[in-house]
Amino acid sequence: xxxxxxxxxxxxxxxxxxxxxxxxxxxxxxxxxxxxxxxxxxxxxxxxxxxxxxxxxxxxxxxxxxxxxxxxxxxxxxxxxxxxxxxxxxxxxxxxxxxxxxxxxxxxxxxxxxxxxxxxxxxxxxxxxxxxxxxxxxxxxxxxxxxxxxxxxxxxxxxxxxxxxxxxxxxxxxxxxxxxxxxxxxxxxxxxxxxxxxxxxxxxxxxxxxxxxxxxxxxxxxxxxxxxxxxxxxxxxxxxxxxxxxxxxxxxxxxxxxxxxxxxxxxxxxxxxxxxxxxxxxxxxxxxxxxxxxxxxxxxxxxxxxxxxxxxxxxxxxxxxxxxxxx
Amino acid sequence: xxxxxxxxxxxxxxxxxxxxxxxxxxxxxxxxxxxxxxxxxxxxxxxxxxxxxxxxxxxxxxxxxxxxxxxxxxxxxxxxxxxxxxxxxxxxxxxxxxxxxxxxxxxxxxxxxxxxxxxxxxxxxxxxxxxxxxxxxxxxxxxxxxxxxxxxxxxxxxxxxxxxxxxxxxxxxxxxxxxxxxxxxxxxxxxxxxxxxxxxxxxxxxxxxxxxxxxxxxxxxxxxxxxxxxxxxxxxxxxxxxxxxxxxxxxxxxxxxxxxxxxxxxxxxxxxxxxxxxxxxxxxxxxxxxxxxxxxxxxxxxxxxxxxxxxxxxxxxxxxxxxxxxxxxxxxxxxxxxxxxxxxxxxxxxxxxxx
Numbered sequence: 001x002x003x004x005x006x007x008x009x010x011x012x013x014x015x016x017x018x019x020x021x022x023x024x025x026x027x028x029x030x031x032x033x034x035x036x037x038x039x040x041x042x043x044x045x046x047x048x049x050x051x052x053x054x055x056x057x058x059x060x061x062x063x064x065x066x067x068x069x070x071x072x073x074x075x076x077x078x079x080x081x082x083x084x085x086x087x088x089x090x091x092x093x094x095x096x097x098x099x100x101x102x103x104x105x106x107x108x109x110x111x112x113x114x115x116x117x118x119x120x121x122x123x124x125x126x127x128x129x130x131x132x133x134x135x136x137x138x139x140x141x142x143x144x145x146x147x148x149x150x151x152x153x154x155x156x157x158x159x160x161x162x163x164x165x166x167x168x169x170x171x172x173x174x175x176x177x178x179x180x181x182x183x184x185x186x187x188x189x190x191x192x193x194x195x196x197x198x199x200x201x202x203x204x205x206x207x208x209x210x211x212x213x214x215x216x217x218x219x220x221x222x223x224x225x226x227x228x229x230x231x232x233x234x235x236x237x238x239x240x241x242x243x244x245x246x247x248x249x250x251x252x253x254x255x256x257x258x259x260x261x262x263x264x265x266x267x268x269x270x271x272x273x274x275x276x277x278x279x280x281x282x283x284x285x286x287x288x289x290x291x292x293x294x295x296x297x298x299x300x301x302x303x304x305x306x307x308x309x310x311x312x313x314x315x316x317x318x319x320x321x322x323x324x325x326x327x
Numbered sequence: 328x329x330x331x332x333x334x335x336x337x338x339x340x341x342x343x344x345x346x347x348x349x350x351x352x353x354x355x356x357x358x359x360x361x362x363x364x365x366x367x368x369x370x371x372x373x374x375x376x377x378x379x380x381x382x383x384x385x386x387x388x389x390x391x392x393x394x395x396x397x398x399x400x401x402x403x404x405x406x407x408x409x410x411x412x413x414x415x416x417x418x419x420x421x422x423x424x425x426x427x428x429x430x431x432x433x434x435x436x437x438x439x440x441x442x443x444x445x446x447x448x449x450x451x452x453x454x455x456x457x458x459x460x461x462x463x464x465x466x467x468x469x470x471x472x473x474x475x476x477x478x479x480x481x482x483x484x485x486x487x488x489x490x491x492x493x494x495x496x497x498x499x500x501x502x503x504x505x506x507x508x509x510x511x512x513x514x515x516x517x518x519x520x521x522x523x524x525x526x527x528x529x530x531x532x533x534x535x536x537x538x539x540x541x542x543x544x545x546x547x548x549x550x551x552x553x554x555x556x557x558x559x560x561x562x563x564x565x566x567x568x569x570x571x572x573x574x575x576x577x578x579x580x581x582x583x584x585x586x587x588x589x590x591x592x593x594x595x596x597x598x599x600x601x602x603x604x605x606x607x608x609x610x611x612x613x614x615x616x617x618x619x620x621x622x623x624x625x626x627x628x629x630x631x632x633x634x635x636x637x638x639x640x641x642x643x644x645x646x647x648x649x650x651x652x653x654x655x656x657x658x659x660x661x662x663x664x665x666x667x668x669x670x671x672x673x674x675x676x677x678x679x680x681x682x
Contacts (some may be wrong), residue, residue: 224454227516230395233442236433246459299611322504323458 001318007309013309019063019295019303020078024071027292027299034087034291035061068280074273074293078300084293087150093297096282101301104278107267111198112259115206116252120245122206123213127221128240145207154200161196170275171197186218197274201267205259216248222248246320253317259310328505339410339422342527342560343369343392345446348405350391350584351415352681358422359519361387361400362411363640371410371527373556374561376592378568378577378607382627384584385564391532393445394432397485400427411444412527443473446521454516456505462489463501466520473524484523492519493549511542515549522553528560535570547574568611572596577666580604582627583640585657589666600669602645639672656680 037049039057042050057063061084074084083093126135145200161167172193179185220226221244229243231234268280279298284292318324350362362384369375377385382408390396407427415418449455454463465670466485470476476484482501489497492515505513514534521529525629531550535543551574554561563574570591571578579589580603589600599605606625631638635642642653649672656678658670672678 157413167442224449224451225457228447228449228455228465228520229457231441231447232391232520233438233440233472235438243457247457321459322461323506 119210122210127217257310257313376571446526447530554587
């Protein structure tokens with residue numbers, strides 16, 4: 001097991017290098033970047049400091065170097081934890097990133113837990129109550145969940161929260177707490193705001209996962225070993241949860257690995273609509289503005305999350321199914 | 328037929344008595360009449376064979392007695408009585424009659440019977456065990472459910488019963504997962520699991536069909552051996568008449584949801600009475616018959632279960648059918664020899680109208 005994780009980590013490192021090279025190249029491809037814009041701005045400003053500053057920037061980021069040197073300058077810094085600067089925000093990338101990554105991970109993890117818990121419960125219920133009125137109602141809701149774009153759902157929920165619940169919507173905090181230091185009251189305020197993004201980001205995933213769960217469980221419930229479990233005299237609850245659900249979870253776990261970065265990039269539009277302090281809007285803007293060090297750092301982090309998610313899913317799958325071998 | 332005991336008996340000849348059992352499946356395509364009045368006695372400590380073509384209701388009969396008929400099937404008529412031996416406080420045991428048809432199929436009473444009194448093994452040993460749990464876990468689950476004991480004792484019992492089921496290295500096998508065992512070994516594990524709570528009846532639904540002949544012979548030997556040692560009744564469901572001759576004390580022949588003939592094994596093979604039984608016996612190859620002789624199949628096919636056949640269900644394929652009789656009414660069950668009953672107008676004038 002430990003050897004397996006170690007070997008997988010090795011593969012992950014190699015994959016990361018590929019992602020870095022390709023990501024860097026693609027971001028570098030179009031002419032112009034925020035760095036050039038910044039240099040032009042400094043040149044225009046003139047003054048005594050400008051030529052010095054420009055030289056320093058050119059050397060630091062290798063503006064006139066061939067591309068492989070440019071890449072190396074960035075990559076060696078990246079490995080040491082120096083992600084470069086965001087020229088638009090005039091801040092080191094790491095500062096911008098850590099500020100927002102926390103909320104992104106929080107929302108992603110909560111969304112994932114939410115959609116897993118709901119989809120397993122709903123999937124099991126509709127599979128064990130197939131072709132009853134609640135099952136049909138759930139099916140309708142699932143298709144609505146799948147087909148409504150989540151920015152629209154975000155807007156609807158915002159209106160609902162404001163008009164009906166009288167909440168101050170948008171962002172993750174009320175105005176009073178936005179810049180306040182952390183306190184219990186601020187935390188409670190955060191919880192009050194969190195449900196909207198979780199619901200919005202999780203809706204389509206939950207609808208889909210519960211559909212998958214239903215289908216799988218229906219297959220598993222027809223398996224002979226479920227009949228064996230019933231023939232032992234086990235209560236139906238144990239038959240379903242212990243013997244059937246466990247064997248129906250495979251596809252859900254496999255999806256888990258994929259959904260980690262999906263949630264992070266998928267929340268971008270929602271985060272823009274809801275005005276949330278997460279990474280999505282920042283990444284989006286960085287790409288538009290060709291603020292390349294910020295963009296490529298995000299890309300790297302998304303790739304790391306995907307790989308970690310996959311590894312985590314594989315380990316979970318091995319725990320779930322004894323037939324899987326670490327070979 | 329034995330009369331039903333009125334006063335509490337202390338011993339039992341029968342463990343299960345099925346009377347006029349009807350099971351229908353209410354599907355979108357219509358009503359499929361799986362069982363149309365099955366009456367069957369399962370004697371204690373004997374092996375009863377149930378034979379018939381695919382789709383004649385052999386498995387449904389067993390599942391109905393276990394009260395495990397899958398949705399959308401329902402018992403629509405008839406009764407299933409279980410004679411259950413109960414220890415009284417003074418040390419004597421009495422026989423208690425439980426009407427299984429009255430029970431909630433998911434309720435506590437039937438669950439205390441399933442696995443403990445009535446156990447079942449299935450055709451496909453490859454899929455009958457849950458791939459996610461060890462053999463030991465799955466056997467212990469049944470033991471812990473029905474008997475008062477600790478996990479450690481349950482594990483000892485699991486090892487013990489696996490050893491009795493002829494499993495090599497039972498102590499290591501309890502920690503193995505099903506995919507690590509061969510088909511024959513899995514069927515032994517299934518048998519061990521079914522017998523772990525010493526049931527009164529073991530339903531074996533084509534337990535050897537999926538196995539190769541050598542393994543089949545071993546499993547059949549094992550079942551006979553365990554039956555003799557533990558004294559439970561076995562209901563052996565099969566379409567293999569050779570296996571029936573080898574295993575069973577009495578045989579019930581089913582056709583389209585009815586038992587058409589029931590007899591001890593020897594009279595059934597040597598003096599078959601029902602035209603269907605005769606046809607069935609003629610259709611199997613014999614050692615010593617002319618090598619060029621063709622096997623004689625039964626004319627026609629089993630009718631579609633959604634169709635209702637007026638009269639005796641076998642009459643469209645029967646060589647002896649009497650027009651105006653066989654295609655009008657269903658023959659009644661009559662006794663033609665000792666414990667030998669048959670449902671055919673060759674032996675009776677009595678019949679009943681199709682329900």
